[in-house]
Amino acid sequence: EDQVTQSPEALRLQEGESSSLNCSYTVSGLRGLFWYRQDPGKGPEFLFTLYSAGEEKEKERLKATLTKKESFLHITAPKPEDSATYLCAVGTPGTYKYIFGTGTRLKVLA
Amino acid sequence: NAGVTQTPKFRILKIGQSMTLQCTQDMNHNYMYWYRQDPGMGLKLIYYSVGAGITDKGEVPNGYNVSRSTTEDFPLRLELAAPSQTSVYFCASSLTGTARREKLFFGSGTQLSVL
Numbered sequence: 001e002d003q004v005t006q007s008p009e010a011l012r013l014q015e016g017e018s019s020s021l022n023c024s025y026t027v028s029g030l031r032g033l034f035w036y037r038q039d040p041g042k043g044p045e046f047l048f049t050l051y052s053a054g055e056e057k058e059k060e061r062l063k064a065t066l067t068k069k070e071s072f073l074h075i076t077a078p079k080p081e082d083s084a085t086y087l088c089a090v091g092t093p094g095t096y097k098y099i100f101g102t103g104t105r106l107k108v109l110a
Numbered sequence: 111n112a113g114v115t116q117t118p119k120f121r122i123l124k125i126g127q128s129m130t131l132q133c134t135q136d137m138n139h140n141y142m143y144w145y146r147q148d149p150g151m152g153l154k155l156i157y158y159s160v161g162a163g164i165t166d167k168g169e170v171p172n173g174y175n176v177s178r179s180t181t182e183d184f185p186l187r188l189e190l191a192a193p194s195q196t197s198v199y200f201c202a203s204s205l206t207g208t209a210r211r212e213k214l215f216f217g218s219g220t221q222l223s224v225l
Binding site: 004032034036041042043044045046049087089091096097098099100101102103 | 158200204213216217219
């Protein structure tokens with residue numbers, strides 16, 4: 001069964017304390033791995049798409065990497081405004097559907 | 111561009127009532143989706159559409175119906191509401207199903223309570 005697992009469920013960091021979020025997946029084939037940010041009371045907002053192992057994408061303090069079994073979202077020197085839930089999703093081949101993980105709730109303390 | 115617009119933002123239904131959640135997008139996207147999000151759970155796909163007149167079931171379609179008569183609109187119908195349908199509902203759209211260009215644009219959600 002196709003599955004996406006995110007860890008940890010929740011993470012509290014001090015401002016400036018770098019860390020990584022994990023997204024592991026088991027799918028029969030990968031049609032892209034997607035990272036989204038979701039603020040409370042709002043819809044998810046697109047961050048990155050990764051397509052093949054070894055690929056990396058960066059945006060401000062965020063960097064996403066991809067291996068054959070998992071993806072990491074690295075957060076460097078986070079600020080309180082980085083506090084949000086980060087969702088990972090995979091696209092399954094031969095369909096137009098996505099499987100979402102349950103997310104990681106990140107809290108960055110000033 | 112307004113993006114993806116959902117209405118209403120909040121709604122309380124009694125058991126057995128029906129309602130339609132509205133979703134419209136102004137980006138000329140061909141793919142549209144309805145998800146529900148329960149606390150501590152990931153987004154679960156209810157229905158999706160690859161173009162006007164074409165819809166298909168997702169993971170959790172029971173108790174819901176959709177239609178897609180235009181590119182812009184993708185309403186979700188709840189018939190005979192049940193407490194299990196209490197959730198936050200998100201509509202999303204995407205320009206294309208081709209992975210290297212796709213990304214989902216989400217609406218702001220509808221919080222539905224069935225009591």
